[in-house]
Amino acid sequence: MSEDPINLSVFADLQAATGPEFAVELANTFLEEAPGMIAELHNARAVGDNERFQRAAHSLKSNANTFGAVALAAHARELEVKGLDDDRLRNDDALSQLETLLAEAAAALKALTNV
Amino acid sequence: MSEDGRRLLIVDDNKVNRLLLARHIDLLGHPFALAENGRVALEMLRSEPFDLLLLDIEMPELDGFTVLEQLKADPALRDVPVIVTSSLEGMENIVRCIELGAEDYLPKPVNAVLLKARIGASLEKKRLRDEQRDLVRRFATPEVEQDLQQSGFALGGKRVRVSVMFCDIRSFTALCESQPPEETIELLNTYYMLMFDAIGGQGGVVTLMIGDGLMAVFGAPSSLDDCAHSAVAASLEMVELIDQFNLERTSTNRPPIHIGIGIATGDVVAGYTGTRQRATYTCVGDTVNLAARLEAHTKVAERRILIDGATRNELGDGISIEPLGDVMIKGKAATVDAFAVETP
Known part of the structure; x- marks a missing residue:
């Protein structure tokens, strides 16, 4: 059984450190920004720009960690460290898996923040 | 507002990270400004005074490593303390930041308590350095002070x-x-x-x-x-x-x-x-x-x-x-x- 999309303890710490209202605002910003990061990953893969690909994965990893989206962060980190794969299909699979993890994390975040 | 009103510059290309750091700094009571990449940060540093830089590394246009190199090479800016806040992979990258003159490294997501302590320590060190420099300038000249440095x-x-x-x-x-x-x-x-x-x-x-x-x-x-x-x-x-x-x-x-x-x-x-x-x-x-x-x-x-x-x-x-x-x-x-x- 996989773990929760959002680690509640991490999210609670964020709320305590920044205030509940700000945490909601920040989660909203992440939900607005994340599709752009996924698009950037696809674009970088399309033109074979590994640096851009790794930077986008790094950015997504960093934000996922902020909200306690542990599985999303781990997968983004893997993409960051490995970079683009020579095998196009493996890249597609990896990005598809990332999008699924993001969708799960986004749904959990929305539920937590009542967005 | 903090007692001394010393100003920070937050440099990060990621909006969520920028907002989060800004929130932490705001809660600590320091005035701050935001820059979305290294190039913008250097422009701001050269046109207005800052007491501390919170610097991300992975950024488009000009990354944090280049910012650190340029700060070190600029006599007017090399005393501005830098705390690197990043989620860099690899110890060698963190070591590189320190070797390039960063005062400290804080992994993201940044712990608010640790951030407060590091900012306090960095600003205090800068205050002491500024005091020492002003003292030398008063009794020598700015040129002699620069020559000594x-x-x-x-x-x-x-x-x-x-x-x-x-x-x-x-x-x-x-x-x-x-x-x-x-x-x-x-x-x-x-x-x-x-x-x-x-x-x-x-x-x-x-x-x-x-x-x-x-x-x-x-x-x-x-x-x-x-x-x-x-x-x-x-x-x-x-x-x-x-x-x-x-x-x-x-x-x-x-x-x-x-x-x-x-x-x-x-x-x-x-x-x-x-x-x-x-x-x-x-x-x-x-x-x-x-x-x-x-x-x-x-x-x-x-x-x-x-x-x-x-x-x-x-x-x-x-x-x-x-x-x-x-x-x-x-x-x-x-x-x-x-x-x-x-x-x-």
Whole structure:
């Protein structure tokens, strides 16, 4: 059984450190920004720009960690460290898996923040 | 708002990270500004003062490593402390940040308690460094302070070509006797302020102040393209400022003051003299003696600015010079080819 999309303890710490209202605002910003990061990953893969690909994965990893989206962060980190794969299909699979993890994390975040 | 209002610059290309750091800093009470990449950050740092930089590394346009390199290479910015906040992979990247001059590294997501402690420590270190620098500047000069920072302190000197200027107030002793000492101090403070402005404005450095006399050097510790011209331009400005000051003095029934200036150009040995515990930046050599003698000779020659032949030879057109011929100057065995700079 996989773990929760959002680690509640991490999210609670964020709320305590920044205030509940700000945490909601920040989660909203992440939900607005994340599709752009996924698009950037696809674009970088399309033109074979590994640096851009790794930077986008790094950015997504960093934000996922902020909200306690542990599985999303781990997968983004893997993409960051490995970079683009020579095998196009493996890249597609990896990005598809990332999008699924993001969708799960986004749904959990929305539920937590009542967005 | 924090007590001292010291300002931070947050540099991060990621909006969520930027907002989160801004929130932390806001809660700590520090004013801050935001930059979305390294290029924007450097532009801001070069146009407005900041006391601390919170720097991300992975950024488009200009990354954090390049920002750290450029800060280190810029004398005006290398004292700004930098805390790197990033989620870099690999210990070697973190080590690189520290080697490039970062004060500290905080992994993201940043822990608010740790951030507060690191910011406090960095700002305190900067405050102590600033205090030390201001103290050196007060008793030396900004140029000497910069020279000390770049080259470190060592007794001894190096041979350089400079123009040396001596200046003092005519009949200062009589003036002191005719007024209360408080008024004399006030007069001296105004006089020095005016002279420092003119000398500093032309790239000169005042290395000595004794009573009403001062010595200034043009071309050391920082070299000047045209030290003789700068020294003469400063002397003309000094005379003009004293004339304006005298208008103010005579309008309040106080006697005018008059200054004499001597300038000589040539090789000197410039550096630190004294002991390791107490030293001063100065220049020694015959050029220094000649400038002092020319200044003393302004009384005999009844001219306000006297210069030597070497200074004369380095001046272009546009400055009116009166040759005085070979003159006997007190303290010099041979005659000196002296010139008077014509003043309005």
